[in-house]
Structure formats: C-alpha cells, structure tokens
Amino acid sequence: MSASPSVSPRAEPARELLVARGVHKSFGDTKVLKGIDLTVTEGEVVALIGASGSGKTTFLRCINLLEEFEQGSITVDGDPVGYADRNGTRRRISETRLAAQRARIGMVFQSFNLFPHMTAAENVMLGLVKVKGMAKAEARSIAEHWLDRVGLAERRDHHPFQLSGGQQQRVAIARAVAMEPRLILFDEVTSALDPELVSEVLGVMKDLAKSGMTMIVVSHEMLFVRDVATHVVFLDSGRIVEEGEPHALFRNPSSDRLRGFLGRFTDIIGDITTR
C-alpha cells in the first residue's frame, strides 16, 4: 500500500515514489523486458547500467509510457502510469490523464530533442504555459531562473541550432526541471556529446542530485554513476541481475555478467573502485 498523502514526507524518510512490478515488454517476438521489479524512494538517484540491448532504455521509456508494456505495473506516487484496471481488464487510460501523468515525470533524451522553432527560453516555457496554465510572464521568469541555474542566462534567446550540444542538453534539463516533476528520467544524456562537453552536463546533473531531485539515470559514465548514484541497477537481457550501493557493487560484483561488464570499463578508465 502506498503511504497516505496526508503524512508529511519528512516524518517518513523512505517514501516510495516509483514502484515497478513485473514489467514485461516485447518488440514483436523479441522479449526485451522479462519482469522488472524496482522501487525508487524519494530523493534517490538510481542508475540503470548494462550492455546495449539489456533493456535499460526501454524500461526507462516505459516509466512515462513512451513505450507501452504488456504486463506488470509502474506506479508513480501511487498512481499507476498509463493503464487502469477496468472490471478486470487492463485498459489504456485517456490521453488527457496520461498527459497529466507525464507532466509529473520529467525526461531528458540522448538527442536533446529541443523544439527547433523556439528559443531556449520558449522551450522551457512551453510546458509551463500550455500544461501548467501559467501566465507568460511568470513562465518566463521561471525559465530564466532555470536557464541561469544551468549556466545559460545569456543564451536564453538563442535558437537550438545556435547552441552547442552541451548547451542544448542543459536547456533540455532546464525544460524538464522547470515543470517541477516528481522525478526525472535521463536517457544516456551524454552519449551524443563530444567528450569535452560531457562534464558540463554531468555537472548540472550532480547539482540536481544534490538538491534532492529523484532521478533515474541510464548511463555509461561509470565514474558519474559511482559518485552520484545512491543505487545502481544492473540489467542483462531484460532482467535485473544485481543491484545495490555503487561502491559495494563495483567492488564486489557477485555475478559474472556484472564483472564482465565492469571489466570493459576498467580497460578504458582504470579500476572504478579505487580511482
């Protein structure tokens, strides 16, 4: 049972924010998720790691129903995402209700996906004005606040094509955070960036984690995962193989799969557990 909303979150430190149970998903005949169970408590930074094809991005996209899933449930704040049980049959909820659920779940994408016909500020404002129903002036001041926080105060009236990849990704983060979501999903957000631009984006994410934002992060940046994540989940072929606190997990992987996976990074960046 989920906690009653009347209870103050302070009195209850480990409040469950996201609960996934038995999530199954197939693309045609290929099963990509074979029963994912995951609980994320408020303020946690959960990193999903694993080889490509392990299902981590697919699972992330199921959380705000960018991918539909056939079995299982994901609840955010006690509200089941995307589907409702109607007389024993599982039905998609209405477009309007789904949109309202999505507004409470932020997402940042690998390829930024900024709206090219809008300035940085307008990108951040769109959801505030159209979804939250704010006045333009109010939305603008919130947009400016967040663009300032991600270090782009001077770029707010630039269009995406006038910004570097790292700057575009920071605008995308501002766009997600400004909506004041309950949690934010990060889908390999540094994979499309030049190496020298990665740190500026990771820096913004670190600040966000410190501020107490609940985050679920799919990432190959193992040092970032080790230092920022509170919980690491290792997926392999659509299943969670191992999970735990990052330092402990990286030091003593109990499965061969995780040992093999981490070994690939050791070759590139040295021993993750000691550096």
Place this chain on the structure above:
Amino acid sequence: MERTFLGEFLKARERLFEGFLTTIEISSLVIVIGLAAGVIGGLLLVYGPKPVRFLMRVYVDVLRGIPILVLILFSYYGLALIGLNISAFTAGVVALAGFCSAHMSETFRGAIDSIPAGQTEAAKAIGLTFRQRFVYVLLPQAARRIVPPAINTAVEMVKGTTLLSVIGVLEILLATQQAIARNYMVIEFYATAMAFYFVLNFSLSRVGAYFERRFGFIKY
C-alpha cells in the same frame, strides 16, 4: 482599315476580363479547398485508424495517378450520367480540387512524417496533449516543409484551369481562343495569355518565398 492588336484587344476586353476573373476564381477555390482538405487528409494519413488510413491512401494514390484532363471529363460527363447535373464550372472545381487535395494530403503527410520522432516524444514528456503537440510542436515545423511543395501544387492548379476550356468554361485560354478565332492574331493573343499566367504564378511563388523566409529560422 488595318487591324491593330490594341483595337482587337479592346474589342475582346470584356470576354478576356471575364476569363481572367474566372481563372482567378477557380484557382482560388481549388487551392483553398485543396489545402483545407489536404490538412485533414494528411492528418488522417498519419494518425487515422487503420481502415481510414487505407481509404485515404487509395484516394490519394488513385487521384494522383489520373491525368487532370481525364478527371475533368469524368466529373463533367460522368457525373451527369449518374444524374448529378452540375455546371461546367462546378465540375471543373470538383475535379481540380479533388486532384489538389490528393497532392496536398501527401505533402502534408510527408511533412509531418519527416519531423524527427524525438520531437513528439519530447512534447509528450512535458505533458502536452495530442492537440497541443500538433499545434505547438509539429505544425510550425511542418509548415516550413509544406510551403515549397504546396506552392508548386498551387502553380500547377492555376495551369490546370486551362484544361477547363475543353468543357467550355470561359477562362483565360478559352477567351483567348475565341478572340483569335475572330482576328487570327495568334502570336499576340497567346502572348497576352502567357503574360496573364506568368503574372499569376509569379505572384504565387513570391508568396511562397515570403513564407519560406518567414519559417527559415527553423534549423536543426
């Protein structure tokens, strides 16, 4: 008394002017109807339920595959045979608008389809509804891609109105031919008709160029 072009032109001016107005009237009707139907048709092609998508696909492919002249003759003579007695003017508008809407639907579908899927996903992720995603995210980006092919289609439609002379609609070409039948000034009068069409179509392409500039800032 020797005939001069000016004298003959003045004699024919009322018919020519009438033809000019008819050409503009039919062109405007066809382009406006075609564009409106094209927006709806394009939406159905992208988002419609499967049977509707299939029917739209058939409509678009069939109409685009038939010569306009055949469509015009069919709508004038064919519809009369099944009891729909419509004027040549109406038959012409129906045929051209049908053709135009098929092209515009396809243009519109292509423009929406060519917008990266990430745009829709990002719009979903911030909580926009279907209508909001379409109006604020997809349509402004599609507009820029629609303008050049839509202007092409519009220009083709203006040229296509000349085919209506075959079923007796008094547009510029038929008015010109009637004048020539009286005075045999072939070069002068056809040149005049050409000038009319050029002015019309050049204006259209200037409008297109304006809108292309207007949306030109959208870059990826």
